[in-house]
Amino acid sequence: MRDTWRAFVTTISFGFRAARWYAVFQIATEIALALTGPLIAYGAGVLVDAAGAGDLRTALTAGLGIAAATGLLIVALYYNAHCVFAVLERTQALSDRTLMKLLGGIDSLAPHENPEYLDQIQLLREERESLAEMTNATAGLVSALVGFGTTAVLLAGVHPALISLALLAFVSLWITSRANDLAVDAQEDTGETERLRRHLFDIGTTAGAGKELRVFGLTRELVRRHHKVSDEVLDTRNRAAWRGAGLKGIDGAINAAGFFGAIALVVWLAVQGRATPGDVVMVVGLTIEMAAVVATSVGYSGDFLWCLKQARRFVWLERFAASAGKRPDEPATPPASLSRGIDLVDVTYRYPGSERTVLDGVSMHLPAGSVVALVGENGAGKSTLVKLLCDFYEPDGGEILVDGVDLRRIPTRDWRTRLTGAFQDFVELQLAAREAVGVADTTKIDDDAALHGALERAGATTVVTGLPRGLDTGLGRAWDGGVELSGGQWQKLALARGLLRTDPLLAVFDEPTAALDPQTEHALFERFANAAKAGRSRGTVTLLVSHRFSTVRMADLIVVLDGGRIREMGSHEHLMAHPDLYAELYELQSSSYR
Numbered sequence: 001m002r003d004t005w006r007a008f009v010t011t012i013s014f015g016f017r018a019a020r021w022y023a024v025f026q027i028a029t030e031i032a033l034a035l036t037g038p039l040i041a042y043g044a045g046v047l048v049d050a051a052g053a054g055d056l057r058t059a060l061t062a063g064l065g066i067a068a069a070t071g072l073l074i075v076a077l078y079y080n081a082h083c084v085f086a087v088l089e090r091t092q093a094l095s096d097r098t099l100m101k102l103l104g105g106i107d108s109l110a111p112h113e114n115p116e117y118l119d120q121i122q123l124l125r126e127e128r129e130s131l132a133e134m135t136n137a138t139a140g141l142v143s144a145l146v147g148f149g150t151t152a153v154l155l156a157g158v159h160p161a162l163i164s165l166a167l168l169a170f171v172s173l174w175i176t177s178r179a180n181d182l183a184v185d186a187q188e189d190t191g192e193t194e195r196l197r198r199h200l201f202d203i204g205t206t207a208g209a210g211k212e213l214r215v216f217g218l219t220r221e222l223v224r225r226h227h228k229v230s231d232e233v234l235d236t237r238n239r240a241a242w243r244g245a246g247l248k249g250i251d252g253a254i255n256a257a258g259f260f261g262a263i264a265l266v267v268w269l270a271v272q273g274r275a276t277p278g279d280v281v282m283v284v285g286l287t288i289e290m291a292a293v294v295a296t297s298v299g300y301s302g303d304f305l306w307c308l309k310q311a312r313r314f315v316w317l318e319r320f321a322a323s324a325g326k327r328p329d330e331p332a333t334p335p336a337s338l339s340r341g342i343d344l345v346d347v348t349y350r351y352p353g354s355e356r357t358v359l360d361g362v363s364m365h366l367p368a369g370s371v372v373a374l375v376g377e378n379g380a381g382k383s384t385l386v387k388l389l390c391d392f393y394e395p396d397g398g399e400i401l402v403d404g405v406d407l408r409r410i411p412t413r414d415w416r417t418r419l420t421g422a423f424q425d426f427v428e429l430q431l432a433a434r435e436a437v438g439v440a441d442t443t444k445i446d447d448d449a450a451l452h453g454a455l456e457r458a459g460a461t462t463v464v465t466g467l468p469r470g471l472d473t474g475l476g477r478a479w480d481g482g483v484e485l486s487g488g489q490w491q492k493l494a495l496a497r498g499l500l501r502t503d504p505l506l507a508v509f510d511e512p513t514a515a516l517d518p519q520t521e522h523a524l525f526e527r528f529a530n531a532a533k534a535g536r537s538r539g540t541v542t543l544l545v546s547h548r549f550s551t552v553r554m555a556d557l558i559v560v561l562d563g564g565r566i567r568e569m570g571s572h573e574h575l576m577a578h579p580d581l582y583a584e585l586y587e588l589q590s591s592s593y594r
């Protein structure tokens with residue numbers, strides 16, 4: 001119950017934070033709207049009785065009241081629609097920003113391996129409008145309650161038995177919540193299939209996959225699979241919708257019977273002389289009004305319950321985000337510079353939900369100020385090791401020591417401020433060129449000298465000098481006047497981002513040059529190595545992952561991973577003098593280049 005209350009308060013507060021006065025006016029106009037129907041019915045009853053009794057003054061006053069209520073209805077309807085949109089748009093923007101903050105604020109990548117997390121996120125993304133619709137659903141429910149209460153009081157004034165009409169509304173509410181549960185269950189049951197459907201659509205329509213799609217003629221197969229999973233999703237959701245429609249049919253029949261009973265009762269009372277003609281007119285009007293109120297309150301309570309469901313998901317995510325990540329008992333700050341270096345002691349790692357040990361007892365010393373190259377065949381565990389060093393995941397066993405301090409003790413965000421690097425799955429940031437590089441250190445976004453320095457270190461100067469407006473050019477074809485870059489140019493900008501930070505303790509470059517030609521990569525790594533040597537006073541450890549051995553050989557230390565274990569390590573000369581996997585692969589590559 002506390003969770004439900006918290007979910008409600010959290011999401012309704014979005015509306016009031018994003019558009020306070022519009023939300024207030026929305027609720028006020030909804031209440032005004034709710035009152036007009038019963039008041040018009042009441043006025044009609046008074047008018048009929050007054051006219052019958054020849055009381056012109058009362059009849060005209062009632063007529064004036066009906067006219068005023070109708071006028072109010074027209075104005076309130078118009079302004080209410082404006083408020084609804086204003087609240088919805090602003091609240092949606094706010095709830096989107098809150099979601100972005102929440103998801104981006106989870107330091108670890110481990111949740112992305114958790115199917116429950118992925119399902120919740122998928123559903124939340126799909127239904128995130130519901131977070132914004134809480135104000136609307138609540139305002140609707142409040143107005144329905146006001147309309148319901150006023151109608152019930154007026155009906156009871158004619159005969160207490162008519163109040164039973166109001167009780168039917170509770171039956172309708174119960175049936176609606178059952179129908180709603182069916183829809184929610186169906187949505188949750190199809191969460192994973194829906195993810196697959198979206199994935200198939202994405203690969204079938206994004207430019208990135210376009211080439212392979214055409215070369216391999218995959219469109220037909222993708223469409224076939226999309227069709228199959230769509231049918232699965234839609235069949236399940238449709239079955240739930242039909243069962244819900246069946247329940248609503250029963251609801252409709254019960255209500256129709258109730259309304260007929262109410263009209264029959266007041267007509268019988270009038271025939272008996274215990275009700276006036278005005279009462280009959282009013283009860284007919286109120287019965288119609290009650291039907292409308294029940295329909296809207298059923299609709300709004302359905303919306304409200306649905307919004308509440310999404311709100312609870314949001315609160316679940318808030319809790320998850322707050323509990324994710326490490327909370328060291330004795331937090332330590334990263335050192336200003338490294339004197340010893342980074343040690344891995346018997347590090348073991350297995351991806352969540354996987355049985356396979358990806359890193360198995362890895363121990364090594366990465367000396368302060370050194371350039372270390374990590375090599376090994378595909379799947380050897382190189383990127384996994386890089387991810388552990390970046391604190392995306394925590395080792396299952398063993399420890400990573402930063403100048404002797406266990407990385408588990410260093411808060412992730414503090415460690416990340418002392419990290420830099422570039423990754424094979426870099427992001428194409430379609431922003432102005434200065435932003436695409438400057439995001440690595442936002443204090444330098446307007447510092448042209450710093451940005452050009454990073455571009456120069458990344459060998460990316462010509463990428464920017466070739467742009468029509470230099471650093472201020474918009475990148476990407478999605479924008480008016482934006483310039484599209486080649487894969488290698490995007491990668492060079494990603495590298496420049498990695499090289500903008502000038503005081504890291506660890507710089508990781510995980511195949512950041514795969515889109516570049518070997519000569520460019522060689523020249524770049526030479527530059528990194530020289531920069532790393534120049535920065536030895538800070539003790540920065542530079543870790544390179546590459547499959548190109550001509551590049552790797554310049555590292556101070558080369559670590560060869562094989563099946564998640566260290567197979568050999570040492571300098572190029574040492575590894576060549578003691579031939580094993582490295583020497584074999586090196587020879588193989590250099591002979592193919594001869």
Ligand SMILES: Nc1ncnc2c1ncn2[C@@H]1O[C@H](COP(=O)(O)OP(=O)(O)OP(=O)(O)O)[C@@H](O)[C@H]1O
Nearest residue numbers: 113351354358376377378379380381382383384385
């Ligand atoms: N998110 C993941 N969940 C489960 N297993 C994973 C995940 N990422 C990688 N693996 C597995 O871990 C093993 C090591 O992968 P990793 O990416 O570290 O290898 P790598 O040496 O960097 O390979 P490459 O040279 O191809 O980039 C692989 O067998 C891979 O299947």
